[in-house]
Amino acid sequence: MGYERLVHITDYIRTNIQPDINIQQLDILFRVAANPGITQSELMGETGLMTGSVSRHLAKLSKYKHHTTGKITGLGLIMQTPNPHNRKQLSSWLTKEGTHHVKELLKLWENTSS
Numbered sequence: 001m002g003y004e005r006l007v008h009i010t011d012y013i014r015t016n017i018q019p020d021i022n023i024q025q026l027d028i029l030f031r032v033a034a035n036p037g038i039t040q041s042e043l044m045g046e047t048g049l050m051t052g053s054v055s056r057h058l059a060k061l062s063k064y065k066h067h068t069t070g071k072i073t074g075l076g077l078i079m080q081t082p083n084p085h086n087r088k089q090l091s092s093w094l095t096k097e098g099t100h101h102v103k104e105l106l107k108l109w110e111n112t113s114s
Contacts, residue, residue, distance in 0.1 A: 008108050017101055018075055024049060025057045029094075032061075032078055033102045037091040039083055058092060077101060 013021060024047065031046055032038055038046075043054050063076040077098030083089040094102060 005109055009105055012105060012108055016104070017077070021060075021075075024053065025061055028054070028057050028092075029061055029077060029098065029102065032092045033094055033098070036093050037083075039086075039089045039091055041089065043092070061098075 013026070027047055028043060031043060035042070040051070040054050040058065043049070043058075044051060047054065049057070058078060058080065059074060061075050061078040062080060063072055063074040065071070066073050076095055078092050079095050080090040080092050083091045
C-alpha cells in the first residue's frame with residue numbers, strides 16, 4: 001500500500017533534513033521544487049496558508065540572520081530573490097542542498113517497493 005515508501009521517506013527527512021520539519025514546510029518545499037520562482041502570494045493561493053504562516057515556513061526553509069540573536073538559522077533549502085516582474089515580491093528557488101534532498105526523496109519514492 002505504499003507504507004514502506006512513506007516510512008523510508010520520513011526516515012530520510014528526519015535523518016538528513018530536520019527531525020521536526022512539519023508537513024506545511026514539506027508542502028512548500030515540494031511546491032518550490034515544482035514551480036521554481038514561485039512567489040509568496042502564489043504559495044498562499046496554492047496552500048491555503050496565510051501570509052504569516054508562509055513567511056515563517058519560508059524562513060525556516062531558508063537561511064537567514066535572526067533579528068534578535070544575529071545567529072544564522074534555517075535549513076538552507078530555499079533561497080529567495082527579488083521577482084524580476086515585481087520588485088515588491090520575492091521569488092523562491094531551491095538551493096543546491098534543497099535540490100539534492102528533493103532528488104533523493106524522489107528516488108526513494110520511485111525505488112521503494114510498494
